Amino acid sequence: MSFTLPALSYNYDALEPYFDKQTMEIHHTKHHQTYINNANVALENLPDFSKLSAEELITKLEQVPLEKNTMIRNNAGGHANHSMFWKGLKIGTTLNGELKIAIKRDFGSVESFRESFEKAAATHFGSGWAWLVKKDGKLSVVSTANQDNPLMGKAISGVSGYPILGIDVWEHAYYLKYQNRRLDYIKSFWNVLNWDEVAARFNHA
Structure with missing residues (x-):
């Protein structure tokens, strides 16, 4: 069985003006x-x-x-x-339910979670990803280099946990629109985040 490119459930311009x-x-x-x-x-x-x-x-x-x-x-x-x-991308969804309760429990507030996630993504050196992961029932924010994933385990990726949300901070994800303004790209992410998908992964973990 070969891997194939998954079709998107939306058009390439569906996330404008945030993702071009x-x-x-x-x-x-x-x-x-x-x-x-x-x-x-x-x-x-x-x-x-x-x-x-x-x-x-x-x-x-x-x-x-x-x-x-x-x-x-x-x-x-x-x-x-x-x-x-x-x-995990879609315009118009909202954070609610058990996921919102868990975020408030583990970060103190939704705002504190966002600050923690933005910092992890913005300060990650070089190419990589920032993640919200669930491990042993608790949520935390981590980052990985290159195309590493928390599912690889701590011995390989440096972190562990089940990823329920991730943002790509490789330059190819944002440079045409945001150039060197990585933080602007990260902040725009909240406008296109599919909270329904994040909640589904949270419930699955």
């Missing part, structure tokens, strides 16, 4: 597709691993042959991360 059409199209059809292509090449002749979803695969990196490990880590990670990212 050109960036969305390039990000989806070029960057994400490249991760998929490379992951499929790396998985050739590895039938046991090629049967797994990207999220399942990146939890088993320690079992992947050493000569394929880095390529699968980077590219299956990129596929898993971006697939989650696209689902």
Whole structure:
């Protein structure tokens, strides 16, 4: 089974003016597709691993042959991360219910959570991701380098937990519109965040 590019449930211009059409199209059809292509090449002749979803695969990196490990880590990670990212985007949803209660419990307030998340994303050096993760019933904010994901575990990614929200802070995610203004891009994220999807992942974790 080969990985394929997931179709978006919205048009490339659906998130304007916050995420621009050109960036969305390039990000989806070029960057994400490249991760998929490379992951499929790396998985050739590895039938046991090629049967797994990207999220399942990146939890088993320690079992992947050493000569394929880095390529699968980077590219299956990129596929898993971006697939989650696209689902987490939508204009018009609101934070409520058990997720809102949990955020207030673990961060003190929604505003404190947002500040913590923005700081993690804005101060992450170089390319990577910031995440809201759930572990042992508690929420926390972490960041990872490159295409690492908390599902990879602390020994590999430096952090652990089930990601329920993630923001891509690679320059390809924002540079056409925001140039070097990463924080402006991060703040715009709240306008396109699909809280319904985040809540679904929170409930699944």
